[in-house]
Every structure is written in structure tokens, then in C-alpha cells.
Amino acid sequence: MKVDFDNHGGNIEKEARKLGLSTDNIIDASASLVPFKLPKKLNNYLINSIKNGSIRFYPDRSYFELKNAISEWHNIDPSMILPGNGASELFTWAARDASLNGISSLPSPGFGDYQRALKCWNAHYIYNTLPLSWTIRKPQPFPIEPKTNVLWITNPHNPTGQLWSRSSIKRLLDNYKLVICDEAFISLTPGGENQSVIDLTESFKNLVVIRSLTKFLGIAGLRIGYAVANSDRLLEWKEIRDPWPVNTLAINATNLIMKDSKMQKKRLNKIHNWIEEEGKWLNKSLSNFSTIKPLPSTTNFQLIKSDSSTLNLIENLKKRGILVRDCRSFINLGENWIRISLQKRKQNIQIINTLKDYIN
Structure with missing residues (x-):
């Protein structure tokens, strides 16, 4: 199977050009990056x-x-x-x-x-x-x-x-x-x-x-x-x-x-607290949908299984300025799977509210 790095996630500039949006107006939940500025x-x-x-x-x-x-x-x-x-x-x-x-x-x-x-x-x-x-x-x-x-x-x-x-x-x-x-x-x-x-x-x-x-x-x-x-x-x-x-x-x-x-410990504590709080919140929020199932995760992304193909969902989210990870490039996963990387609470709320417009 060819490895397609266009589907790796984190292609925010390419997607922004396609969508005609500024990168500042896109929530990139496709790449597992920490959403904090440098110290x-x-x-x-x-x-x-x-x-x-x-x-x-x-x-x-x-x-x-x-x-x-x-x-x-x-x-x-x-x-x-x-x-x-x-x-x-x-x-x-x-x-x-x-x-x-x-x-x-x-x-x-x-x-x-x-x-x-x-x-x-x-x-x-x-x-x-x-x-x-x-x-x-x-x-x-x-x-x-x-x-x-x-x-x-x-x-x-x-x-x-x-x-x-x-x-x-x-x-x-x-x-x-x-x-x-x-x-x-x-x-x-x-x-x-x-x-x-x-x-x-x-x-x-x-x-x-x-x-x-x-x-x-x-x-x-x-x-x-x-x-x-x-x-x-x-x-x-x-x-x-x-x-x-x-x-x-x-x-x-x-x-x-x-x-x-001191800087290192402060940075790690900030990241760990964020993953603990937002991971639990996002998992619970995603669990309220009847047609998708978030799987337990210990880190800053969550794998999600859908009852049906997610391809239209992925495209609709893109049009709304939200990028999630298309999982078809992972062996043994397919179009029923997506991965969402944790964001700050404001962006996580926006992701959940947008999902409500497309899935039950």
C-alpha cells in the first residue's frame, strides 16, 4: 500500500488554499499537535x-x-x-x-x-x-x-x-x-x-x-x-x-x-492537565452520538468508529473549517473511521456542535 502523506494530517496550508480560508480560521484536528504557544x-x-x-x-x-x-x-x-x-x-x-x-x-x-x-x-x-x-x-x-x-x-x-x-x-x-x-x-x-x-x-x-x-x-x-x-x-x-x-x-x-x-515541568504539567480534562470531555461528548463510538485513549487524539462511511462527513467538516484525520491510510481501518486530535475547549465545543449538524 502506498503511504499517502497528503492524508497524514497537518496539511493546514494546503487545505486553507483549497477552501479559500485563512489558516487562522481553520481548526486542525487532523494533526496531533499541542495547541499552546511556545513558552x-x-x-x-x-x-x-x-x-x-x-x-x-x-x-x-x-x-x-x-x-x-x-x-x-x-x-x-x-x-x-x-x-x-x-x-x-x-x-x-x-x-x-x-x-x-x-x-x-x-x-x-x-x-x-x-x-x-x-x-x-x-x-x-x-x-x-x-x-x-x-x-x-x-x-x-x-x-x-x-x-x-x-x-x-x-x-x-x-x-x-x-x-x-x-x-x-x-x-x-x-x-x-x-x-x-x-x-x-x-x-x-x-x-x-x-x-x-x-x-x-x-x-x-x-x-x-x-x-x-x-x-x-x-x-x-x-x-x-x-x-x-x-x-x-x-x-x-x-x-x-x-x-x-x-x-x-x-x-x-x-x-x-x-x-x-522548571520550564520543562511547567510545560509538561500544562500538557498533561489539558489531555486529562479535554480527553475526558471530548470522549464523553462524542459518546452522546448514537452513530459513532469514540475509543478510549491515553494521549492527545481519539480514534472514532462510525456506523457508516465518514467520507461525506469529513468533506462537510472541511467546508466548515474543521479538519479531522481520514483514517483510510491506516492499514485495517477504512472509511468508517476518523481520528480527532484534542484542541482547547472552545475549539472542541465547536467541533462537537458542528458534528451535531451532520450525525445523530
């Missing part, structure tokens, strides 16, 4: 980074300061950290190693970028079906154990929003040549860090963990993520990748937030 201190720091001329020079290829800042956050050796141009670039290098280790399992429905990354290396992969119903329990044990050489895990899972237990992932590590764990949403998720497997990379050389700072900081345009894995593996990646994949502004933003624990 003022960080915003000013980025502005000063431009004014002081730091972008005149090439970034430090060793990422010495950045790796040390991340290592202190996770209490792990800096040699086991490799910053990247968002998580997507790092998936590409993880897929290279996957291609060298045999067949990959992609639990499905799941994030389509893994498939894109594997195709870069002509790697073999299969889809393994995840159950499409679950309880509100969190965390949950990872529910399948595919018979392949490589396993890709997303925690919390995209698009279902399920948070997998650390213990269930740890049990899998002895059964695969390579396990790639995408923790892009884990810092956003209340209680998520307790289920992280980053510390297990010190004991398991076959484990790669990939994080995104795009989600946490709300800087999708800057592109910043990092991989945590055995240092020898990351050294191989570094030797064959582009020379300067991470730009100076992204480095500076990460350095500041990683070193300022």
Missing part, C-alpha cells in the same frame, strides 16, 4: 538566536551540548543518543538496520511512516493485526507477538491512543533480533514516562527507542527528535547520514528546554 522564554531565545548571528555558522556535527542535555534528562550516556531531523529521519536509519535483520512486523493499524522508511531499503515487512476494541485500563499489555525478526512498536500507539506497559515490551526483547520503539507521544501522555523503555537500551543492544521533541514543544516546523540505542549502532548511522540533519534553531530550542527543568 515566552523559549520564544525570545529563538529570536535572539537569529539576532546574534548563530545561524551564520554550521551546526556542531557532534551535537556535544545537545546530547549532554538529553542524556541528563534520561540519565543515560551521551554516546547512546543521536539527534535527528525529527523522528522520521531516524525511522529511515532504524529501517536500514531492520532490513539487515530480516522481516519486520508492523502492528496494524499503525503509523505509515515505518512502511515508507522500510521501502527506502527494500526491506521485507508484514502487517500484524491489532485488536480494534479495548478497555479504559492503562497501561495495557502489548497484545500480539508476531513471528518475525524485527518488531516495530509505537507507544502510546498511533492511531488508537493505547499506552503499552513497559513490562510487556521488555518481555518481547529476547524474542527479536531488533525492536524499534517509537515513543513520540509518550512524554505528552499522563503517566507515559513510567512506561518508557529508554533505560533498557543499556542492557539490550537490540533495542532502538525514537523520541520526538516536535510534539512536546509544539515546533513541528523545526524538526527535532532523537534516537537512543547502542552507541556502536548509532555511530554507524552517523557515518552514513547527511552531514547536518539538525539545524541550529532546533538545537538551541532543545538545549534550552532540556536544561531548564
